[in-house]
Amino acid sequence: MEIFWYIIIAVVLAMFFILDGYDFGTGIIHLFFAKEEKDKEVIAKSAGLFWDSNEVWLVAAGGMLFMAFPTFYASVFSGFYLPLIIVLWLIIFRAIGLEFRSQFKFQMWKDIWDVSFGVSSLLLALFFGIALGNVVRGVNLGGVENGVSAHEGHYFFLPLWDSSFSPLTEHPGVIDWFTIIIGLISVVTLAIHGANWIILKTNSTINNKLKGVIFKLNIALAILTVFSLIIWQSVNPNSLDNFANKPYLLIFPVIYLIGLVGLFFIKKIKKDVHAFLLSSLLIVGGITSSLASLFPVILPSVNKTHEHLTIYNTAASEYGLSVAFNWGIIGFILLIGYMIIQKRLIGGKIDNMDYGH
């Protein structure tokens, strides 16, 4: 049952990053590449129509994590207190940026909300990457100092940064040079994904230019990926053991590689939806590879005193997980139904769709 819920939550999280991920990416592209008002409007609209139903996946992931792995939920949410609250604020700025820009017609008003949408999307992409970096790197569970624990073994607290910005100190902060690199990978990946979304859903004048942008970003992504793997080895020498022991897990890095290699052919891809699927593979592959490298651990401990948090020592009771299995199945069927209905009705290009009323 623990494994079932672990997989379900991973799927829901991956869905969130595929769906809301293109909103973040759209914001990043909007910030740097949209110059004409007509493009700005249609690009903002391509995220604005969908962000709220995409964000539901985050709420669902949070709720399921709370239900299935309460100890993990409590530990991680309180341990990463400041970055999480900052993410909440950014989510608010992102949402109001999208919802309010079309409410008044004058340019100054629109400019304010464009910046709100773009900058918060960029920072959200960065922060989600940093979060993943933190989970992969591990934290000082129990707040151990000189062998003495400050808290119970499954609690910790991380400041935003430590003055050395090094992942190898005894007290790494949330932001260090390893997590920053994972954060950058997230920004670049989601920017590619967002650009693909814009090409898929709009007729904006920068669509052709964006294909070139995707190509260049993809080069950067390939370099960052290799770089991060090398650093990962130095941060955590055992990081790839899981793949060596269970070779079938290599399917996840392969998914990532297919996306990465495929996107180099962006200019030759005929159907826009294929490019979008390739960047979705990047996201799925990236998340699942990170999770698979840790499994069954979900938060490594960097000290020897306290054991890692795993899906087994943080899970709710067997009865609770089984009951939730029953309603979870019904819920999932309904969910997929809604998505199909929604995609059928709001499919295709959205340039002429009414919005903002």
Place this chain on the structure above:
Amino acid sequence: MEDMIFYDRLQFAFTITFHYIFPQLTMGLSLMIVYFKWKFLKTKIEKYNNAAKFFMKIFAINFTMGVVTGIPMEFQFGTNWAKFSELTGGIIGQTLAMEGMFSFFLESSFLALFIFGEKLMGQKLHFLTGFLVFLGSWASGWFILATNAWMQHPVGYEILENGKFVLENFSALFTNPWLLPAFLHNQFASVVTSSFVVASIGAFYILRNKQTEYGQLFLKTGVIFGLISSVLVAFPTGDWNAKNVAKYQPASFAAMEGIFETEKEGAEIVLIGQPNMVEKKLDNKIAVPNILSFLTYQEWDKQIPGMDQFEKDELPDNIPALYYSYHIMVGLGTIFIGIMALSVFFLWRKKLHKIKPLLWTIMFLVPFPYIANITGWYTAELGRQPYLVYGLLRTSDGVSPTVSSGNTLFTLLGFVALYMLLGLLFLVLVGKTINVGPRHKTH
């Protein structure tokens, strides 16, 4: 440690108060939108359809606000109340996850379809999407109330040696005797808010002599829904809840009613008075003897335990705030019934739209159902103190063990600043929508 709990509690109170401005309108309004749309299907008169679409615009603004202020609520269980989450997540995680899965998805998916899909779907399907939005928002209320009901009156659990609450009986979460009365009371109260908003916009249009056709429709619909829901909030649902509090949380009942000393011959009902915590009595009290005993137990001389019967650490920690919240809620609720009954009387005599003082009253009444709803929630939450899970887990034991008060104050200040901005923008947008009115075409 005391400071730490103080800021955590203040942050939760502030963020939930601000959040609850929005769902209380959307839950009630979704019912009225379904009513307008149904009226249109039946009569084919265009103004009902325009009314439904107009209020869906106001709904959508409120929904956005509700979503962005609602996500922090879910996250704060973990960020600020980690110990509580760890110990009870196996139980309340069920209802919270179900809320996300069954109601929030339903509501947000079909809201987009209702707003964008009228031409694509035809009128009957459009009505259906509206109905599903209503269903989603009320189901949300149901799961949230189920969560809260468990905290007020825990059922279906087992406590392990390490202090963890483990689910023992899933269906008990939904047959909890606390749940149905609380849910109905809460939902009718949200219909009070929405009907007062609808009536208020109607009164505004009539007084401004603008879009008066819609003014008449909104006023009429608003006061009729308003009267029905105001009555249902008080009786039977309010009465039913008060009896539950008397039965399951007698210490809270004594505190919210302001009974300092037990009276052997039956308890009086306090109308006005200020709790004096030093001398343990009410100052300037106006009370009617024996009424409380009768209302609660239908026996004039039934003894009701006062606060003198309970240990200090079993009583709510902020008795004056609890007492005022409860009395403000009850007082406003009573006034609502009076004003709405008067309005419906004049509506029946076909004079309502001409009686200016009453129209002005209806227009300016709009903040008060919000206050009544929020003080109602304060009554429930302050009354549950000093516990998070009544009788079992104290509030001071539920807080995050590693988050310092300096960090909590920082985020509290951030939330205050951000929500001020949100509130301002919200008012501007709703004001603009009302000013443009339902007849405006967006094309």
